[in-house]
Structures are given as C-alpha cells and as structure tokens.
Amino acid sequence: SYVLTQSPSLSVAPGKTARITCGGDNIGSKNVHWYQQKSGQAPVVVINYDSDRPSGIPERFSGSNSGNTATLTISRAEAGDEADYYCQVWDSSNDHYVFGTGTKVTVL
Amino acid sequence: QVQLVQSGAEVKKPGASVKVSCKVSGYTLTELPMHWVRQAPGEGLEWMGNFDPDDGETIYAQKFQGRVTMTEDTSTDTAYMELSSLRSDDTAVYYCATVVGANFVFDIWGQGTMVTVSS
Numbered sequence: 001s002y003v004l005t006q007s008p009s010l011s012v013a014p015g016k017t018a019r020i021t022c023g024g025d026n027i028g029s030k031n032v033h034w035y036q037q038k039s040g041q042a043p044v045v046v047i048n049y050d051s052d053r054p055s056g057i058p059e060r061f062s063g064s065n066s067g068n069t070a071t072l073t074i075s076r077a078e079a080g081d082e083a084d085y086y087c088q089v090w091d092s093s094n095d096h097y098v099f100g101t102g103t104k105v106t107v108l
Numbered sequence: 109q110v111q112l113v114q115s116g117a118e119v120k121k122p123g124a125s126v127k128v129s130c131k132v133s134g135y136t137l138t139e140l141p142m143h144w145v146r147q148a149p150g151e152g153l154e155w156m157g158n159f160d161p162d163d164g165e166t167i168y169a170q171k172f173q174g175r176v177t178m179t180e181d182t183s184t185d186t187a188y189m190e191l192s193s194l195r196s197d198d199t200a201v202y203y204c205a206t207v208v209g210a211n212f213v214f215d216i217w218g219q220g221t222m223v224t225v226s227s
Contacts, residue, residue, distance in 0.1 A: 099153040099154065099155060
C-alpha cells in the first residue's frame with residue numbers, strides 16, 4: 001500500500017516561514033491535499049490539489065508537489081497556525097485514501 | 109450548507125461491537141460519498157473506508173476487512189459505521205467525512221465520536 005511520510009514536528013518563529021514536507025513514491029504524479037487539525041477539533045482542508053486554496057484559507061498557506069515530495073508552506077507564521085498538519089492522497093491502484101503521518105507545528 | 113452530526117461517546121468491552129452514526133443535514137445522503145476516518149489518542153488520521161452512492165459499492169481499508177461494516181439509512185439521511193471484535197487499540201475518535209467540493213478531498217467532517225475499549 002502507498003505510504004506518505006512526514007517529519008513528526010517542526011518549530012517556527014512568529015513571522016517566519018514553515019515548510020512541511022510529505023514524502024511518497026513519485027508523489028508528484030498524484031494530487032495532494034493538506035489538512036490542519038487543531039487540538040480537539042476535526043481536520044480542515046487548507047490546500048487541495050497540490051496548491052489550490054479553499055475559500056477562507058489565508059494566502060499565507062501555499063503548496064507545491066514534485067518528484068517524491070509535496071510541500072505545504074506557511075508564510076508569516078502566526079500563533080493561530082499551531083496545529084497538526086496532514087497530507088493526503090487518493091491511491092488509484094486500489095481506490096484507497098492515504099494520510100501522511102502528520103507534522104506538529106509549533107510557533108514560538 | 110452540509111453538516112455531519114455524529115452520535116455520542118461510547119465505552120465498550122473487548123470483543124464487543126460499536127455502531128457510530130453520522131446524520132447529514134443540508135444535503136441528501138444519496139448525493140454524498142461517506143467516508144470514515146479514525147484517530148487513536150496522540151496518533152494520526154487513518155482512513156477506514158467509504159460507501160460510494162454513485163456505484164453503490166463499499167470499500168474498506170485492508171486493515172479493517174472483516175471487522176467493519178458501513179451502511180446507510182437513506183430515509184433518515186444517516187450513515188453508520190459498525191466495528192466488531194473490539195480491542196483496546198480500537199480506542200480512538202471516529203470521524204465521518206464527505207466530499208462536497210473538489211473530488212477526493214474531505215471538505216466536510218463530523219465532530220467525531222470517542223470510542224473507548226476497556227475491560
């Protein structure tokens with residue numbers, strides 16, 4: 001089955017840029033979606049189809065996908081961005097959905 | 109606006125079954141593919157499977173094959189997920205989630221249902 005790997009955690013200073021990576025075999029050939037999950041809440045999609053931002057998501061969130069790595073970038077990080085972030089793809093080989101292992105982002 | 113409202117927390121003994129419900133409002137259940145995702149305490153998101161109303165098929169993640177059943181009651185717009193032969197490592201928050209906008213993206217989630225398996 002398809003596996004998505006993320007670094008467990010990263011810290012970013014307020015106002016700086018955080019880059020969260022999601023590794024998978026030839027992930028650049030798939031569409032990657034990113035979710036933000038704050039403590040005790042359900043996930044919310046922040047980027048879909050590699051780089052599209054749903055309505056209501058700040059422009060500070062952006063995404064890219066190429067080769068074996070997809071990246072979610074949070075520019076000008078704010079305290080409210082502290083959350084767990086998950087990448088997700090649809091595996092067409094078996095019609096299954098796969099989540100990455102998740103990255104905990106701390107803003108300090 | 110689509111909303112998913114799930115049933116309340118459950119406590120079950122090992123070996124028992126649990127059935128979690130997810131009621132849809134703002135849409136008709138037959139229009140929505142309903143997915144189930146779980147999250148063990150301190151762990152990541154795990155896709156369990158889904159019912160696709162377009163072809164009437166249910167797909168389960170291999171890990172749950174034989175133990176999970178996803179059903180729907182279209183008369184009440186309610187989806188159900190039943191997990192049997194519960195073990196302690198089934199303790200988790202169970203979410204229903206659906207796709208309204210872009211394909212393959214879970215843009216609407218229920219609030220989650222905590223299932224605790226303990227003797």
